[in-house]
Amino acid sequence: MDTNLNAVPDVVILRLPLYIRALNVLLNEQKDVVSSRQLGSFLQMEPAQIRKDLSYFGRFGKQGRGYNVEFLVNELGQILGLDRKWLTCLVGMGRLGQAIINYPGFAPEGFDIVAAFDSDTRQIGTDVGGIKVLPMLSIGPTIEKRKVAIAIVAVPAQQAQSVVDQLIHAGIKGILNYAPVALKVPTDIVMRNIDPVVSLQSLTFYLLRNQQR
Amino acid sequence: MDTNLNAVPDVVILRLPLYIRALNVLLNEQKDVVSSRQLGSFLQMEPAQIRKDLSYFGRFGKQGRGYNVEFLVNELGQILGLDRKWLTCLVGMGRLGQAIINYPGFAPEGFDIVAAFDSDTRQIGTDVGGIKVLPMLSIGPTIEKRKVAIAIVAVPAQQAQSVVDQLIHAGIKGILNYAPVALKVPTDIVMRNIDPVVSLQSLTFYLLRNQQR
Structure with missing residues (x-):
C-alpha cells in the first residue's frame, strides 16, 4: 500500500476497530459484500464518513458495488x-x-498477558490466572528478556507516573492506563487511558437533553 | 441558550469532558483567559476544531481575545x-x-454510587465500600424508590443483556457497560461501553508505524 499512514487522523484510527467488529459480525452472518450505507446503519454513522475513513488506506470498494467483507476485515x-x-x-x-x-x-x-507485577509482598509469587506475580524490580529484566511491547497499568493514581517511567525505561512502547490520573509520556510512546468518568460525563448530556424533551 | 442541542454531533459531546479537564488544569494554574491555540496545544488538537466544537453552543470567546477559562468551564x-x-x-x-x-x-x-447488586448469595448482605450488596430482585424497587438514573454494569458477558433489560424496565436511562459484549438497548437509552480491547487495537497501529520508521 502506498498510503502515507502519518496522514491518517487519530479519530479515523480509533474508528477502525469498530469497523472490524461490525465486519466480523457480518462475516459470521455469511455476508460477502456490504455497502457503506449498510455499515453506516449498523454503526449509526454517516455512509460518507465511512467512505472517507476507508479512502485513507486506498481503494477497498468498487463504485456502487460495496465492500468485500472478508477482504476489508483482513486489510x-x-x-x-x-494479524x-x-x-x-x-x-x-x-x-x-x-x-x-x-x-x-x-x-x-x-x-497475550505474559507477565504481572506488584509491589505487595503478599501478592508476589502467587499465581493469578496462570501467571506468577513478580516484584516491581523484575519489570526491566522481564520486559527486555521477553520482548514485551505493551503494558497495562492498574496501580493507584499516585504510583502510576513512576510505574510508567519504569516501563518506558525498560522498552515498553504502548501503555493502556487504568489509573485515574493524567500521565506524561514521551512523544514516541503511545498511551490510551481507560477513564469511566469521561464516559459518564458525555452520557449525562443525553440524559439531560432527553429529560427536557 | 438558543442552541439546538439535537444538532450537536456525538463526537463533539464526547470531546467536551476533555475540554473541561484541560480548563480545570488551567484554572488551577490561575489562568484567566485561554486561546484556542493554547487549548489546542494542550490537547494536541487543531485550534480550528476547538473553535468549531465550541461554536455549537453559542459565543464563548471574543474574536482574538480567547476564552474566559472560568466561564467556559462552568458553561x-x-x-x-x-453541575x-x-x-x-x-x-x-x-x-x-x-x-x-x-x-x-x-x-x-x-x-454517587448509592446501590449495588449481585446474584451471588455469598455477596448479598455484605458491605462493600459502605454500600450493602442487594439481590438482583431488588433492582426494580431500589431504582424506583431512590430514583437512580445511571447504572454501571460489571457482570459477565452472558448475563449482561438480561441485566440491562431489567435495568431499563426499572427506569434506568443511562448505562455504562463493562461487559465485553455488544448489547441492544432502545433508542431513548444512552449506553457507553468500556472496552479495553478497542483501546489496545488502535494503539497497535502506532506501535507498528513507529517500528517501520
Whole structure:
C-alpha cells in the first residue's frame, strides 16, 4: 500500500476497530459484500464518513458495488497490526488487576498477558490466572528478556507516573492506563487511558437533553 | 441558550469532558483567559476544531481575545449536566465491581454510587465500600424508590443483556457497560461501553508505524 499512514487522523484510527467488529459480525452472518450505507446503519454513522475513513488506506470498494467483507476485515486488521500476537504485561494486581487478568477478551484478540507485577509482598509469587506475580524490580529484566511491547497499568493514581517511567525505561512502547490520573509520556510512546468518568460525563448530556424533551 | 442541542454531533459531546479537564488544569494554574491555540496545544488538537466544537453552543470567546477559562468551564459543565449529582447503581460485585466501587473518581465528579447488586448469595448482605450488596430482585424497587438514573454494569458477558433489560424496565436511562459484549438497548437509552480491547487495537497501529520508521 502506498498510503502515507502519518496522514491518517487519530479519530479515523480509533474508528477502525469498530469497523472490524461490525465486519466480523457480518462475516459470521455469511455476508460477502456490504455497502457503506449498510455499515453506516449498523454503526449509526454517516455512509460518507465511512467512505472517507476507508479512502485513507486506498481503494477497498468498487463504485456502487460495496465492500468485500472478508477482504476489508483482513486489510483493516493488517493495518492495525491485529494479524500478530502482542506480548503484554500487567502492573498492579489489586482488585482491578485481578479483574483485568481474568478478562476473557484480550487473548482471543492477540493480546497475550505474559507477565504481572506488584509491589505487595503478599501478592508476589502467587499465581493469578496462570501467571506468577513478580516484584516491581523484575519489570526491566522481564520486559527486555521477553520482548514485551505493551503494558497495562492498574496501580493507584499516585504510583502510576513512576510505574510508567519504569516501563518506558525498560522498552515498553504502548501503555493502556487504568489509573485515574493524567500521565506524561514521551512523544514516541503511545498511551490510551481507560477513564469511566469521561464516559459518564458525555452520557449525562443525553440524559439531560432527553429529560427536557 | 438558543442552541439546538439535537444538532450537536456525538463526537463533539464526547470531546467536551476533555475540554473541561484541560480548563480545570488551567484554572488551577490561575489562568484567566485561554486561546484556542493554547487549548489546542494542550490537547494536541487543531485550534480550528476547538473553535468549531465550541461554536455549537453559542459565543464563548471574543474574536482574538480567547476564552474566559472560568466561564467556559462552568458553561460546559452545565451543558453536560455536571453541575448536579447523578444517582448511580452498580450491578455485579465480582473483582471488577469491587474495583469500580472503590474507584475514587466517581463521587468527586457527581456520580454517587448509592446501590449495588449481585446474584451471588455469598455477596448479598455484605458491605462493600459502605454500600450493602442487594439481590438482583431488588433492582426494580431500589431504582424506583431512590430514583437512580445511571447504572454501571460489571457482570459477565452472558448475563449482561438480561441485566440491562431489567435495568431499563426499572427506569434506568443511562448505562455504562463493562461487559465485553455488544448489547441492544432502545433508542431513548444512552449506553457507553468500556472496552479495553478497542483501546489496545488502535494503539497497535502506532506501535507498528513507529517500528517501520
